[in-house]
Amino acid sequence: MVASDTGDGALIWSRVEPGFYVGSRGGEFLGYIDRRPDRGYVAFDLHSSELGAFDSRDDAIAAVESQTSRHSSGAEA
Amino acid sequence: MSERDIFTSLYSSNATAPMTSSDLTALLEQSRAANRDRAITGMLLYDRGRFIQILEGPMDAVRDLLDRIREDPRHSGMRVLMDEVIDRRQFAEWSMGFLPAPDADGPPPEGFRDTFADLDAADGYATHRAARELSMWFRVRSGETATPARARVAAEPQG
Ligand SMILES: Cc1cc2nc3c(=O)[nH]c(=O)nc-3n(C[C@H](O)[C@H](O)[C@H](O)COP(=O)(O)O)c2cc1C
Numbered sequence: 057m058v059a060s061d062t063g064d065g066a067l068i069w070s071r072v073e074p075g076f077y078v079g080s081r082g083g084e085f086l087g088y089i090d091r092r093p094d095r096g097y098v099a100f101d102l103h104s105s106e107l108g109a110f111d112s113r114d115d116a117i118a119a120v121e122s123q124t125s126r127h128s129s130g131a132e133a
Numbered sequence: 134m135s136e137r138d139i140f141t142s143l144y145s146s147n148a149t150a151p152m153t154s155s156d157l158t159a160l161l162e163q164s165r166a167a168n169r170d171r172a173i174t175g176m177l178l179y180d181r182g183r184f185i186q187i188l189e190g191p192m193d194a195v196r197d198l199l200d201r202i203r204e205d206p207r208h209s210g211m212r213v214l215m216d217e218v219i220d221r222r223q224f225a226e227w228s229m230g231f232l233p234a235p236d237a238d239g240p241p242p243e244g245f246r247d248t249f250a251d252l253d254a255a256d257g258y259a260t261h262r263a264a265r266e267l268s269m270w271f272r273v274r275s276g277e278t279a280t281p282a283r284a285r286v287a288a289e290p291q292g
Binding site (some may be wrong): 061068069070071072073074075076077078083087088090100102104113 | 249
């Protein structure tokens with residue numbers, strides 16, 4: 057089952073097309089993942105700054121999701 | 134012109150007859166010339182009988198254009214899915230970019246929502262989220278294939 061989409065802060069990942077996934081929480085975008093033929097799964101924040109390139113989609117998702125917890129420190133790489 | 138209040142609107146609609154590639158080229162050429170005159174920018178997607186278009190520009194210009202497009206016999210069933218004021222243009226280089234349909238590949242992986250399915254959802258929250266996801270995808274794809282519309286007016290639509 058997919059996550060319910062109630063807008064109450066649930067984390068949601070959507071596929072726009074194969075290889076392109078957008079993550080959001082409670083209507084706020086967290087970022088997206090774009091699969092590139094030469095680089096694997098590349099994670100981006102919502103301003104399209106790159107967060108890293110990964111072999112697995114799950115690792116790219118983790119990179120997008122974890123940047124929010126780093127956000128308050130203001131010390132993102 | 135002041136760029137302070139840029140209004141953006143995203144709608145979907147259904148073509149009344151299948152669009153050939155020359156139909157699409159004609160539509161895009163007409164749109165690009167008119168949009169340049171009105172400071173309208175945006176992207177158009179055509180996917181198996183469905184249009185999705187995002188327009189941005191001064192609010193009055195966007196609203197007027199939406200009213201005109203709504204009357205166009207080439208499509209019907211226009212649904213505005215997103216409608217908001219934004220800080221700056223997302224498609225400043227595109228008098229009307231064109232994106233070929235995304236690759237269709239069956240249902241999304243387990244645990245993922247399907248943006249195109251959610252676009253048709255009855256639930257307004259899901260629809261709005263899907264519209265914003267599409268807008269994000271438009272932006273990324275348009276930047277990637279980035280050839281400004283001016284240099285690409287005659288680009289052949291695919292699909
Ligand atoms: C899917 C779709 C998208 C369109 N997009 C635009 C557009 O971006 N700009 C535009 O001027 N006309 C656009 N048109 C064409 C308008 O509907 C209309 O034909 C055009 O504005 C000319 O209107 P007029 O004959 O009243 O001057 C679009 C039509 C369709 C069916």
